[in-house]
Amino acid sequence: MSRGRDIGEAIVRPRLTIPGRITLTLLALFGLLPVYWLTATAFMKKEDVFAVDRPLFPVDPTLENITGFFQNPLLLQNLANSVIVSTGTAVLAVIVGSLMAYSLSKFRYRGRSPIMFMFLIGQLIPGALLLISLYLMLSSAGLLYTYTGLIISFTTFTLPLTVFLLKGIIDGLPDDILEAAKVDGLSRLKTMFQIVFPLIVPGLITAAMFAFMRGWSDLLFALTLAGPAKQTLPAGLTQAFIHEGTADWPALMAASLITSLPLAIIFILLQRYFVSGLASGAVKG
Numbered sequence: 001m002s003r004g005r006d007i008g009e010a011i012v013r014p015r016l017t018i019p020g021r022i023t024l025t026l027l028a029l030f031g032l033l034p035v036y037w038l039t040a041t042a043f044m045k046k047e048d049v050f051a052v053d054r055p056l057f058p059v060d061p062t063l064e065n066i067t068g069f070f071q072n073p074l075l076l077q078n079l080a081n082s083v084i085v086s087t088g089t090a091v092l093a094v095i096v097g098s099l100m101a102y103s104l105s106k107f108r109y110r111g112r113s114p115i116m117f118m119f120l121i122g123q124l125i126p127g128a129l130l131l132i133s134l135y136l137m138l139s140s141a142g143l144l145y146t147y148t149g150l151i152i153s154f155t156t157f158t159l160p161l162t163v164f165l166l167k168g169i170i171d172g173l174p175d176d177i178l179e180a181a182k183v184d185g186l187s188r189l190k191t192m193f194q195i196v197f198p199l200i201v202p203g204l205i206t207a208a209m210f211a212f213m214r215g216w217s218d219l220l221f222a223l224t225l226a227g228p229a230k231q232t233l234p235a236g237l238t239q240a241f242i243h244e245g246t247a248d249w250p251a252l253m254a255a256s257l258i259t260s261l262p263l264a265i266i267f268i269l270l271q272r273y274f275v276s277g278l279a280s281g282a283v284k285g
Contacts, residue, residue: 038253038256038257038260039253039257040056040057040058041249041250041253042065042066042250042253042254042256042257043058043061043062043063043065043066043254044058044061044062044250045060045062045064045250046248046249046250048060049249049250050249065250065251065253065254065255066254066257066258068251068254069251069254069255069258072240074236074240075233075236075237075240075255077229077236078231078232078233078235078236078237079233079259081147081226081230081231081232081233082215082216082232082233082259083262084147085147085150085151085154085215085222085230085232086154086211086212086213086214086215086216086232087212087215088147088151088215089151089154089155089158089211089212089214089215090208090209090211090212090215091208092151092152092155092211093155093158093159093162093207093208093210093211094162094204094207094208094211096155096159096162097158097159097162097163097165097166097207098162098166098197098200098204098207099192100159100163101162101163101164101165101166101167101169101170102166102170102192102196104116104163104167105167105170105171106170106175106178119159119160119163119164120160122157122160123160123161127157127220127221128220131220131221131224131225134153134156134221134225135224135225138152138153138225144225144227145225145226145227145229145230146230147230149225150215150221150222150225150226150230150232151215153221153225154211154214154215154218154221155211157214158210158211158214158215161207161210162207162210162211165203165206165207165210166200166203166204166207169200169203170196170200173196173199173200177195177199178191178195178196181194181195201273202272202273205270205273206273209266209267209270212263212266213263215232216232216233216259216262216263217234217263218232218234219234219235219238222234222235223235223238233255233259234259237252237255237256237259240255241255
């Protein structure tokens with residue numbers, strides 16, 4: 001069993017006292033309250049949502065808000081755009097981030113520390129401040145309102161976290177493994193792809209999940225850099241259901257519920273890798 005998995009399982013199964021369990025249960029229920037409110041509203045009729053004596057749960061549940069989403073071709077196009085952009089962002093962030101993390105972790109060269117510092121500063125700058133610069137650069141490169149431009153812009157903000165996470169994990173790999181691969185005649189490239197990357201699969205999956213979530217949930221960049229044809233779901237939902245002075249809350253909640261499901265499913269399926277990947281990155285990160 002790997003070191004990262006040991007740490008991950010220790011986090012998943014903590015030893016808690018009864019008061020601690022009660023406290024965590026109450027906190028979990030409080031955290032789930034917005035999810036319940038969103039789900040309940042998604043299955044309510046519009047008149048029930050805005051009623052003075054609004055019920056706490058759908059008394060007369062309806063599926064018209066859910067079916068309305070799948071009958072809207074514009075929202076389905078937004079959904080397809082989100083899948084393309086988020087998947088592309090995850091793939092690009094993992095490929096570039098893993099190579100950079102390996103370089104920063106296992107090689108010593110001039111400029112290494114400034115690069116790390118630059119990544120750290122990049123995390124502290126709000127995305128809105130860089131929006132105009134990105135807009136001009138993508139426009140000059142002919143990538144404005146394209147999938148490629150969106151993926152690149154999302155990746156720029158995902159890359160620092162990806163690099164820091166993966167560097168912490170690669171730092172934990174013994175140098176003896178790399179030396180043994182070198183003695184066996186493997187090149188640096190083969191050592192990376194045949195030895196290092198298979199050992200850090202949980203970290204790669206964790207980084208991919210972060211990048212996917214970044215692309216899936218972004219609103220600001222999608223509104224500005226995507227254009228009408230390439231807008232993702234968050235931007236599409238705001239334009240479809242929120243208007244000046246009014247909003248179709250049941251339809252918006254139903255669409256938000258549908259939008260959240262892919263992330264929830266991915267997290268449930270990969271949570272074991274997610275926890276162990278984070279724990280491994282935290283050991284030396």
